Amino acid sequence: MRQLVLAGLSVLALSLSGCGQPAEEASPTPAATIDSAPQNAPGVNVTDAVVRLPAAPGRPGVAYFTVSQGSGAPRTIAATYVEGVERAELHESVIEGGVSKMQPVKAVPIESGKSVQFKAGGLHVMLFDVADTLKAGGTTEITLTLDNGDKVSAPAKIEAIGGGMSGEMDHSTDHSGMDHSGHDMSEM
Structure with missing residues (x-):
């Protein structure tokens, strides 16, 4: 045996x-x-990324940046992720009937040879449940997921409320007078 x-x-x-x-x-x-980890999506770049912290704990923050694509087939931003944030949503501000309205956006197309700006009063990323570890003066990382699953990441400066807004609407502080149809404003 x-x-x-x-x-x-x-x-x-x-x-x-x-x-x-x-x-x-x-x-x-x-x-x-x-x-051997995948690199940023070829030809797609994110620049001037900024994360604006919420006005008060429990309120949303906001992210702005410019995304561009060199040559190649048009791409679409399908989702976004920000390090230190529980949930990030693509949004846009529009004016309908004289009322400023913020609404979610499912996807954002990027044309070849062009750029798309995410800025106050237009396309932006709403940031929900921002971690206390994100502090003004620091940096975090923003990652965009494209329609084909490719990703592109870039560092984002973290700013306090009103950092360089020059009078433009800041979605992280004032939601009065806006129609947020389809949004649970108790989260904001």
Whole structure:
């Protein structure tokens, strides 16, 4: 019986080493895994990214940036993620019947050779449940997911309320006079 067990263990040992490579070469190292991570979507760039902190805890913040695409087929921004934020939503401000209205946007097209600005009074990203760890003067990372699953990331400066707004509407502080149809304003 003992010989049978030893023979079984020998067969198992031989089968495990049968590929002829040491075990540490068979699986990638952490450095190799990081180096092989997908890069930013080719030709798509995010610049001038800014995260504006909420006016008070529990209120939403906002993110602005410019995204551009060099040559190639048109792309579409399908989603966004901001490090340190529970939920980020693509939004736009429009004026209908003299009333400023903020509404979610499912996707934002980016034409080849053009750029799209996310700015106060237009397209922007609403940031819900902003972590206390995000502080004015620091940075965080914003990541856009495109329609084909590619991603593009960029650093974003973190600013306090009113940082360089020059009188434009700041969605992180004042929602009065706006029609937020379809929004649960208790979250804001």
